[in-house]
Amino acid sequence: MNFKIRAAKKDDCKDISRMIMELATYGKMPDEVKISHKELERDGFSSNPFFQCLVAEVPEENKSKEGHTIVGYALYIHTYSTLKGPAVYMEDLYVMPDFRGQGIGKSLMSKVAQLGKEKQCMRLQFAVLDWNTPSLDFYVAKGAQDVTASEGWHFLRFDGEALDKLANEAED
Template structure:
């Protein structure tokens, strides 16, 4: 399937926010989403953004809608590890169910890795629910290691070697 990955713009905010909520539904945690759309827009697309995001879009021939539609997202921000240095934290990676299995998730993840390498990050961290075995296997196949487990969440990381390898696979 044809798809494109690009940085999200303010015009994409509504679609990105909708996908974040879809992810919360997928994880059976929608009730924990308390952030308003206005706060989300301010924090990600305002004067001093607290996060960055990428979107994956497919052309209209793959959908019932007119024009390209956003079907996936990667939302991330930068952190710092006093032992390792610059890091990126992948907060959300989500692809609509009907578009899974088309390498969109891999493309988003690889593109975040490429951005991280460009920003001189040495690792990527993310959390995965204990119940989401498929996603944990997806990350493990990319070289992710579990670094902690708490409250049914696995904190995983990609080290510098696997981050560079993944970045080289970016579309």
């Protein structure tokens, strides 16, 4: 299928927000989504954006049955490794189910890698749920290492009341 990968624009935020909800539903956490297209517009398209985003677009004649031409996205952040220097963290990679198996996800991810390399990034990292074997298999087939399995890295998180408590204990 004919498709194009391009940088997201502010006008794409409704489509990105729709796909964030689709991805969260697939990830079994639809109730966890607390941001809408308004927050995406504010946080991603101001003078100091929190994130970068690519979208995959198909021609009008290939639109989805609901009428969408934006059918995938990759949202990523520039981070830093104190071992290796600049790095990229890919927060989300998503392609709508009817558009899978045609290289769109691979093209989005390759473009994130290419843009990262142009900024001297030495790593592309991301997180996958362990029950999501289709995604794990996809990434490993493309050359990714599961460093939780191979090196034992665990993700830890403070949020909600635990984060409030921690922050309140800081000295001014």
